[in-house]
Amino acid sequence: MDDNKNQSWHRPIWDDNGQFYYELISQPKENNHLAICLVPPEKVIPVIFIPGVMGSNLKNQQSEVWQFSASSLKKWTLASPDKRKFLLDPKTTTVDDRGAILNDSVDGKKFPSRRDRGWGSAFYKSYGEALDRLQYLLNDDEILMDNYFREAQLQTARQRFTGVRIGDEPAEQVLTEVETAHSHRFLYPLHFFGYNWLQSNADSAMLLGAYISKVLGDYHGRLAVNKVILITHSMGGLVARHYSENMNGQENILGMVHGVMPDLGSPAAYRRMKTGERGVTGMIIGDSAEKLMPVLAQSSGPLQLLPGSAYGPGWLKIEGNGPRQSLPVDDPYEEIYLNKTAWWRLCEQDLLLGNTNSEWEAFVYRIKKPVKEFIEKLDGKYHPQTWLFYGASADNKSDAFLTWKEKIPLRVKEAQRVWKDAGKHLELSPLRTHELISAGTPGDGTVPVSAIRTSSPRIHGVLATNVDHEGAYAVAPVDRSRSVYSDLSDALVFTVRSVVKIVQQVPAP
Structure with missing residues (x-):
């Protein structure tokens, strides 16, 4: 920096229109004063x-729905599945721009x-x-x-x-x-x-x-x-x-x-539908299928995170007494997402709340049109x-694939044996006897x-x-x-x- 007292350095000052100017003090001509105006970048x-x-x-007509504030997030921890579905409805929610700013x-x-x-x-x-x-x-x-x-x-x-x-x-x-x-x-x-x-x-x-x-x-x-x-x-x-x-x-x-x-989508989107979200986020958005599935089933955006055809086959595995299965073989939409009968299907009609028949029909349309078309066209x-x-760390265990693994408690197995000895059959729900296991592969914890x-x-x-x-x-x-x-x-x-x-x-x- 030059110490010449006949020089002064001036910063630009920005006005309300995004233009800059300088505030200069007039000097007598005989002083030969040099005002140096520093020019900033101005093109945007x-x-x-x-x-x-x-x-x-997000908000609805009544109030905040999804915002990082005590009043917004407190309502979620004890919210019923019905209330979650009502509040997190894509048809009634809009963006809320009133949040905090640093x-x-x-x-x-x-x-x-x-x-x-x-x-x-x-x-x-x-x-x-x-x-x-x-x-x-x-x-x-x-x-x-x-x-x-x-x-x-x-x-x-x-x-x-x-x-x-x-x-x-x-x-x-x-x-x-x-x-x-x-x-x-x-x-x-x-x-x-x-x-x-x-x-x-x-x-x-x-x-x-x-x-x-x-x-x-x-x-x-x-x-x-x-x-x-x-x-x-x-x-x-x-x-x-x-x-x-x-x-x-x-x-x-x-x-x-x-x-x-x-x-290419992530199997984590399937896991959320079947078991809810994990960790602190799960406590808020929903930590079980009963809480989260009604919300996700009506929401095309989260469903568009499901693995598409390009993800490849075999990311969902089923292990039990029968032969080991790896799905999809070819088409994840027909084999998993739109499957209505297999116990490992993506969506449980009984959890959709309201008129479950019409909710199921709406879900099927959503998968066939906005979800599949968006994923495959992109x-x-x-x-x-x-x-x-x-993310590519082994410390952030992610779901490259998922496995439904049969886990029947010993007391239940003993009851099955007793019933079998008596010539009877004890029917068990696969969803109650299988646990969804993450692959624990490298990633960012989600993708x-x-x-x-x-x-x-x-x-x-x-x-x-x-x-x-x-x-x-x-x-x-x-x-x-x-x-x-x-x-x-x-x-x-x-x-x-x-x-x-x-x-x-x-x-x-």
Whole structure:
């Protein structure tokens, strides 16, 4: 920094229209004063985050339905199956954008407020801190400006990532200084697309198209390119891909970064229907088939996470007294999802509540039309600029396949023997004598490695890392000793780097 007293350095000040100006104090001409105005990046490339299932706040006409708040979540632990089905109805719920936001005003007037950018519709427990950190990492150019006013020069996050290799990834995924410098010529306002995850992902994709148009309109005159970058989590990746590849949305998207996307579907979706969800999430959303099946059976979005034909055969195994079965042999829809008689079928008609005949008919239609058509039509389709990371740790035991294993208590077996000696037969329900066992294969705890397709000419970068499914975008690394940075997860670093790589398509302003 020059100590010349005839010089003054001035930061830009942003007005309500996203334009910048300077506040200068007039000096006498004879002073020969030089005012140096620092010019910030001003061209915008919007980034939109698309969450996964359960990642958007929901409400109905009465009140909150799904939001990370004491009043919202407290109602679920003791809610009856009927109440769950009533509240989590895709026909009566809408997105709720009134949720908590971390550091709402920190971006100043450079962009619309974080609430105006949709952050209030994010399920705070899953995304609150992650969105805040992502926005900072994508707009760390303030550090470059601050360097003019201090002796010690600091690096931006993107400069820290330059030349750094994560694990044994290919050299072409590593950032170069030229790529980093180019990325600093743009601004990246982070938006959040909240959607009703109970409805069909095809419907959400249509709404995503409208949202992208709105975002691009918000930055009219400021855009570096008339396109957005999408960052997705889990099911959000399916929504984004459907819009891009099946709804002619590709021309509006510069590139996509997917995190833990269940590309081929996951057997975990079957497990949820049959046994409920596990852990703390299960205590809220439903930890048994009686609680969760009525909700999922009426909701196309979660059903579209089931393994499609591309997942392959044999992911559901049945072991007992008879011959061992591996299903599906060919068609998961007919053999498992629409099966009405086998005890291991996906849906129990008796648990659907209400008029079970009409509910079953609605379920059958849902599987045949929105579910099957969505899954099969999306198979193998990606945006030309696709980057993705996924969980590949043996510590996060996942369901590459599931096994119904016969487990009959000794006292029941003894009763069977007594009845048999008496010439009688003791009939047992297979659902009461079989336990659904997870394979315990590597993954993220929900999506197994076998559900990830990493080979395609359109996939430019891939990272296999240690993340759990819900916390895929967590700020801190799972294992600090194995991460590139002790303060940032490898997944977050990969995401920001991927955005930088995608931006190389845009000419410098």
